[in-house]
Amino acid sequence: MKAIAVIPKQKNSVHLVEMDKPKLDEIKDGRGVLVEVLRVGACGTDREINNGEYGVAPEGFEFLVLGHENFGRVAEVGANVKELKAGDFVVATVRRPFGHSIYDTIGQQDFTTDAEYWERGISRLHGYMAECYVESADFLIKIPPAIAEIAVLLEPLSIIEKGLKQAEDIQKRLDIWQPKTAAVLGIGSVGILTAMALRMRGYEVHGFGRDARNGYFNAELLEEIGATYDSTAESSVVDSVAKYGQYDLIFECTGFSPIIFDAMQSLNENGILILASVTGGERKTDAVPSDKINQMFVLGNRAMVGTVNANREHFEMGVKDLALCEAMFAGWLGKMMTHKIVGLENFAEAFDVLNNAGKYKAIKAYFEVNKI
Numbered sequence: 001m002k003a004i005a006v007i008p009k010q011k012n013s014v015h016l017v018e019m020d021k022p023k024l025d026e027i028k029d030g031r032g033v034l035v036e037v038l039r040v041g042a043c044g045t046d047r048e049i050n051n052g053e054y055g056v057a058p059e060g061f062e063f064l065v066l067g068h069e070n071f072g073r074v075a076e077v078g079a080n081v082k083e084l085k086a087g088d089f090v091v092a093t094v095r096r097p098f099g100h101s102i103y104d105t106i107g108q109q110d111f112t113t114d115a116e117y118w119e120r121g122i123s124r125l126h127g128y129m130a131e132c133y134v135e136s137a138d139f140l141i142k143i144p145p146a147i148a149e150i151a152v153l154l155e156p157l158s159i160i161e162k163g164l165k166q167a168e169d170i171q172k173r174l175d176i177w178q179p180k181t182a183a184v185l186g187i188g189s190v191g192i193l194t195a196m197a198l199r200m201r202g203y204e205v206h207g208f209g210r211d212a213r214n215g216y217f218n219a220e221l222l223e224e225i226g227a228t229y230d231s232t233a234e235s236s237v238v239d240s241v242a243k244y245g246q247y248d249l250i251f252e253c254t255g256f257s258p259i260i261f262d263a264m265q266s267l268n269e270n271g272i273l274i275l276a277s278v279t280g281g282e283r284k285t286d287a288v289p290s291d292k293i294n295q296m297f298v299l300g301n302r303a304m305v306g307t308v309n310a311n312r313e314h315f316e317m318g319v320k321d322l323a324l325c326e327a328m329f330a331g332w333l334g335k336m337m338t339h340k341i342v343g344l345e346n347f348a349e350a351f352d353v354l355n356n357a358g359k360y361k362a363i364k365a366y367f368e369v370n371k372i
């Protein structure tokens with residue numbers, strides 16, 4: 001079968017490989033599932049791995065098959081798989097509990113404290129940019145056929161769901177927390193999905209980005225589900241408080257770390273700030289009003305938390321939000337899927353879109369590997 005691979009840490013090494021089709025008995029306990037890949041999303045992580053920034057090949061391989069945002073159809077199941085059958089749609093989770101930390105042991109590998117981790121398409125395990133894959137049923141989420149068209153968005157959404165679940169868990173410190181307003185900083189594909197998940201929870205949502213509002217499709221999408229958009233090129237997030245009030249919840253996904261200090265100053269009393277940007281650079285910032293921020297956090301019982309990766313329960317939460325969103329705003333999620341690349345062999349087209357997302361006005365690029 002065909003697959004898209006890179007040589008980890010080697011810049012622009014993306015290429016097509018021919019591999020043996022995986023077999024059901026690679027999973028020893030009869031819990032194996034053979035999945036025909038239908039769609040695979042391509043994102044900044046794939047771009048960064050192809051840039052040689054990170055990525056680890058599986059043991060015994062020189063290359064790593066890319067792809068973590070997946071959607072497929074069950075082709076065959078092992079003897080001990082009762083919850084899935086051939087023809088079912090599924091999305092696979094990404095990280096596996098193969099580390100040594102206590103969190104891996106208890107199935108919370110998204111909280112691993114190990115330096116090494118096992119993630120399909122990213123680190124030590126081949127990904128889903130292939131014609132098919134085999135996985136244990138334990139790591140597969142069943143997808144209702146009604147959301148098949150947009151289910152490739154579930155993996156990126158799962159990261160957001162984990163962030164929101166953490167906020168909810170942390171806010172249990174308050175016997176009553178009735179959040180009403182939220183700010184979403186950064187409205188790329190992650191920010192748009194965050195705004196959606198917050199709208200599904202009934203929040204008044206305010207999105208922020210650097211682009212001017214005029215002609216900005218991402219902002220139009222926000223407005224279609226009842227959120228607002230403001231450009232930080234015109235006024236800062238801190239200034240927006242005069243217009244919208246302080247935010248009960250802020251979700252940061254810009255990739256521009258200095259903005260977190262603006263976010264900290266825009267949070268309501270008892271509010272929570274969720275940080276989800278992976279900022280691998282060396283950017284520094286000064287002019288941080290540290291007395292003010294510290295005092296706000298102390299006197300206002302504010303909280304801030306970082307979040308990464310996701311677990312099965314977060315994927316399951318995401319399925320519900322996707323289904324609810326389709327029910328409330330039919331066809332809206334599909335508008336996010338701006339760039340379809342037909343066939344794995346056209347990988348160069350996908351990486352051109354990823355490398356020039358601004359030029360193409362891309363929100364989500366994805367491969368159609370097989371027809372739904």
Ligand SMILES: [Zn+2]
Pocket residue numbers: 042043044045046068069156
């Ligand atoms: Zn991704």
